Amino acid sequence: MQRITIDPITRLEGHGKIEIFLNEDGDVANTYFQIPELRGFERFCVGRPVEEMPLLTNRICGVCPEAHHMAAAKAADAVYHVDPPRPAKLLRELLYSAFYCTDHTTHFYALGGPDFIMGPDAPVAERNILGVIHKVGLEIGGKVIQMRKYGHTVVEMIGGRKVHPCTSIPGGLTKGITEEKRKEIESMGRWAIEFAQFSLKAFADIVLGNKQYVDLILGDIYTHKTYYIGMVDDKNLVNFYDGKVSVVAPDGSRLGKYAPSEYTDWIAEHPEPWTYLKFPYLKKIGWKGFVDGMDSGVYMATPLSRLNAADGMATPLAQAEYEKFYQTLGGKPVHQRLAIHWARLIELLYAAERWVELVTDPEITSPNYHTIPTEKPTEGIGIVEAPRGTLTHHYWTDERGVVTKVNLIVGTTNNYAPISMSIKKAAQSLIKKGNVNEGLLNMVEMAFRAYDPCFGCATHSLPGQMPLQVNIYNANGEQVRVMKQYC
Amino acid sequence: MTNANFEPVIIGFTCNWCSYRAADMAGTARMKYAPNVRLIRLMCSGRLDPTFIFKALSGGADGVLISGCHPGDCHYIDQNYKALRRFHLTRRVLIQMGMEPGRLKLLWASASEGAIFAAEINKFVEEIRQLGPLNWKIPGELTDIPTQKSQVEVPA
Amino acid sequence: MTERIGVYVCHCGTNIAGVVNVAEVSEWAGKELAQNGVVISRDYKFMCSSLGQELIQKDIQEMGLTRVVVAACSPHLHEATFRTACKNAGLNPYLCELVSIREQDSWVHTDKEAATYKAKAIISGGVARVAHHESLEPLRVPIHPDTLVVGGGIAGIQAALEIADAGFHVYLVEREPSIGGHMAQFDKTFPTLDCSACILTPKMVQVGNHPNITLLTWSEVTKVEGYVGSFAVTINKKARFVNTDLCTGCGICWEKCPKKVLDEVFEAGLGNRKAVYTPFPQAVPKYPVIDAPNCTFFIKGTCKACEKFCPPGAIDFNQKDEQITIPVGNIILATGYDLFDVKRIPQYGYGRLENVFTSLEFERLSNAAGPTSGNIVLRDGKTVPKTVAIVHCVGSRDQNYNPYCSAICCMQSLKFAHLVHERTGAEVYNFYIDIRTPSKGYEEFYNRLLEEGTNFVRGKVAEVSNVARVPAEEGKLVIQVEDTLIGRQRRIPVDMVILSAGLQSRQDSKEVAKLFGISCSADNWFIERHPKLDPVATMTDGIYIAGCVQGPKDIPASVVQGAAAAARVLGKIQQKEISLEPVRASINEEQCSGCRICNDLCPFNAILFHEDKVVSEVNPALCQGCGTCVAACPAGAISGTGFSNDQILSQITGVLLLRVNEPGFVQQ
């Protein structure tokens, strides 16, 4: 039995560690994708005032604090049974859309993108943002930087801070925006739309234009027929901030939609003793292990899932791309994981359009951005779509609004099972006869990098990178080769 | 160690004008009390910074005594009320931190109350003895905390 | 560790050495505390002896010690001694720290081992602390030669005259129209029975004419700013409606004034005065005041009789209150006392039973210048009482009212008994708890009363009633009392009852204390700096107290305190400038962000906020060094010299040194 350890997976936010066991033939017998840490937010948030949850859970993840800030704020609203005034909701979603643009940009150009732009087997040292800049030219570097800057500027204007926003409180926000800020935000939004279109074009040129990549995408290596979930509005169109969660079966049929208050009827988590992270699955279907298909409760929650789970996009340009997407990939649902990258760019376009839509709403500058809660605080659930998947915060409080219990099902966690499956499948198809090289390893990594997993979020654990180490043992368990790669 | 032969160490913060003089008076009157308290003189109980309390507790003390002039008798008019307020809040913090509230004691003692001062110290020492050692101190270097070595080894 | 610290452990004969193993301690310190900077550790029989001090000084000079720790008695005893010793050896006195191993160790512990162990611990604390001491220089503040005296009673008068006679200017402020205080209301003074007016008036006149005294009657202090040496005091001169530059005090105005007013203050409600008046004939200053609320002109808008008849035309109805601000270097508070309100004890019947009198009423009654020209008669104004009861301790030594002894009631009651006896020949009963006659000539006076045949009944009067049970009690006031000497309840019928009311602090004493930034006891008497050794100074530099404001006392004691306070002030003035303990707080402007947490924490108003720079600042001359703001500053921008964080925190670490090194420490 040979053993390979990939530790950690790189260019994702947080931890991950893969154990690959080879059999006598040097083929993959099994893989274990382990999350080595747990932070215990569910425990140490107990005792804190509920209005602090949007500030504390921010720190679950500094990459998508906005998502936690929003989910927490919505949960805290629910705890106080208070419905924020419309302007507050508009502002929150505006902040959130701007954040989406930044986050998807970061992932596509800095984290996931390099695999495509540089090519999966490009030298390690070039497979990064700087490599992308060098290849595509400084112009794109400048644009990426500009996009991220705009996104964070809007987050700061509404959220008070660039990272870890602070303005959402039970009942709304602590501040609104002025007309001149609104104008700024609008012009940035319009630029964002252009940038999104530019990115889709780049993707079309570099990836869709490259047969090798298309085959890679369409190939079986990265395909799983699982369930998909994603939030939709009342017209069943993709929405990131509010709505019901739509659940779609591998055959594309809609299993149903659940409101935040119903999530416990739909989602359950399965523990394994070899990892700190739990495996969510569809309660109605049940946990059948790391398998796909109609009978396995394993589901995915990613940009691709959201597209699969919805009937379309709420904005015109994105809707057009949406249709092109399914035409190109042969109808709904799309099961190929690498298509997530494309779906992400479509969401980028949607977010940018939504951004402009919201900022041009006449109510956006209204001073009516907070409703003082009057009800006794009890229990509340908040759900938003984090870029990496459906994010659920559930709090219980005492009558003073002090948290007594917490449950969190975080973006990436949803995808723990499918990611594990993708890794196994990729490893099985790529590692033969104990033949391993970094290119292959990276293609294994690509299997999950597509999910843009954020195990900082997932484990609510203290993320932090660990060295990637591949130990290869022969059948006698002697170490014949050691490969170490940092991050 | 069992409480019986456990000798607590208590840090006592005294005000220069009342409680410290009460201690002096207990001395001149040769009143006997337990040798477990180490008094630290402040000009006024109002000088008491909770930092001192935490320093004492995390530095090896088993209990902390705060003493000052009786309400209304402060030599700096009403600074002992500030000590009173800090005492109440600090106690709340320490309770939340899992400490037995009995380890923090507030005692008003005038310069003439040597007997009361001595008696209260004896009482306090006994109470702490019953509570046992505090040990709010991470032994040695933090890095000495035994942890399972992770599998990722760096060859020397 | 750059400091070179010397540790000196004192045997104090056997006082310390008898319990603490001094040699062991000093040897331990020399060895174990070497890494903390201790370069020499010695023990000696009597460190405070000149030989002991020379020992330290020799080491300072020869070994170049930079810090000294003396483990001996309480710093309150010998801190000064050893600081001076260091100073004389060229070491800044504040680089010396005293560790009390006598009062706090050898004298209070019996277990030698434990005591020795404790000595080591606290010495280690002292060593750790002293390393962080800084050289300090006392603060020098110039003294303004003028003095403010508040209160024109005998204590204030005495203080004012002492200072004025010494050639320095005094402002004497009195809220009544005339100085004189309670003493002016008395007829005789115990035990010598000389006429109160006869001894007081000359002093009042002296004050009135003294070139060095600015007399401000009918005035009150409204604001006090600044600090010892340079106070700025604002005084409100209430409108007198009499131009004192023109007024001759001839008295025609009050003769002509048609309006009679019951005199609640000076005559204790027994007599009347006019709406324009001086409280009493010998009033100083001689100028009258118009009592506006009662003046017909101010009420109806007509009359002006006084104005019409005033020869120099000194009446001025348009006068307004006048605010003046004066600079002074020192302040003496002699604001006196209030009388206990006997109505609070209803069973004694005052106000209900007309022939029950208060002590003050009796003073007026017996006063030749009083409403009855000194005839002791009942309320009806003619009947001379045949039996008189004098009740001691009314409102004093009573948990329900004032727990303390009012000090003067015994002698006052004896005086009353004598006067009644002398003037009416009536039968006199004194009801007392204890007779207290501690001063010169007092006990003799008591004996004299006994000889005069006064009846002394030892017992607290339960009730004064007018309900007769036997014919003999008809139309009489009956005293119900347990005579504790014969152990029987007694009922004694009398014609007149005098309640010897106790003394209490002025009802506004709290406000006055706050105004001047000093403190009150639970009973609201002002607190002296030290009950024995510094009875007239307060915790606030430059502010002194004299007379009953500090606690109940008789005339001689008040005069003594007046003079004593004056002496203290003169001493300060003579110094031209004074040095203040350099134990002070200061704010680092860089670190202060003007959050204003500290602003309201200082009772001495030493912290001021600069709106422009948005930072707070401590006025070192006002700061008393309590350190409250240091502990409260969330930014850590305030530091306290003499009791810095470094010093205290390292002292904590120091005293815990042994604990932490204990074997078995941190064992569960």
Next chain:
Amino acid sequence: MTEKPKFAMYWAAACGGCEIAVLNIHEKILDVDANFDVVFWPVAMDAKYKDVEAMEDGSILLTLFNGGIRNSENEHIAKLLRQKSKILVAFGSCANEGCIPGLANFTQVQELVDTAFSTITTDNPDQVRPITSLEMPEGTIQIPTLLPILKTLDQVVDVDYYMPGCPPESHQIAAVIDLVIQVLQGKAELPPKGAVIGAGASTVCDDCKRTRNVKKITEFGRIQLKHADPELCLLEQGIPCNGPATRQGCGALCPSAGAQCIGCYGPAQGVIDYGARLSSAFASVIDSKEPQEIERILDGLVDPAGQFYRFNLAGSLLKASLPTVRSTVK
């Protein structure tokens, strides 16, 4: 030109916000690329771990270390980077004082795991818990053990500079990078070892535009239960704002956004224990002399320890709750 000085950035127990904050210096990131040889930066680029190992001690000029020390892994790499770096900077609240994850020090580590594995959605009838070394059919697999308490960087290795903030504000990061570049060009001096960089000496109030008066607290309030006056000091309105005790550096972002300061920049210059300072300040201005009344007012502070140690429990004098500390002694 001669070889560029080496730059490294590492995250231990962090949320990634620090990395984002660094990326948020935007164009400046190109200066870093121009002036430094970025040898090691997990989130942004790949690098060979063995190269880092192979480097001579002290060959990395500047390492920005963010994240707290949660497990032996973090500790191990902290030591390695200390060894390889000339200048080691504790970067961000976690490395400085433990940050929000430090709140875990209120509870024993086992409780953290138990809670996570028994939530309402967890289907765990067999009470499964992570096992650090587990025999599977294919062989033994392991996961690291969590330390009993979360530690700050300087509780593990010697730290040269401290850069606070959760995360450090990008303009501060840019300024520090400028400074280092200046130093490289001999145009500036490094601050003394142990200094706090990228922050001011005073507190958040210094940058807060709200008007401040003398403080007298008669009531502690909750930000969601009132419409706070946007012009007036929040603390004066009873809203427990940590600004007065929190180091200047962020530009008072939260108070200017209508939210109370939660203290992410840590203690001000020369403050030993943030929580002690802040609680002392709050308590001192409580407007009552009556124990019962004081208690009533304090009831308004529903979570004092959390309020005062939100970001720096791990870095405080007490470090962790008593039971947690005791659990470290076996």
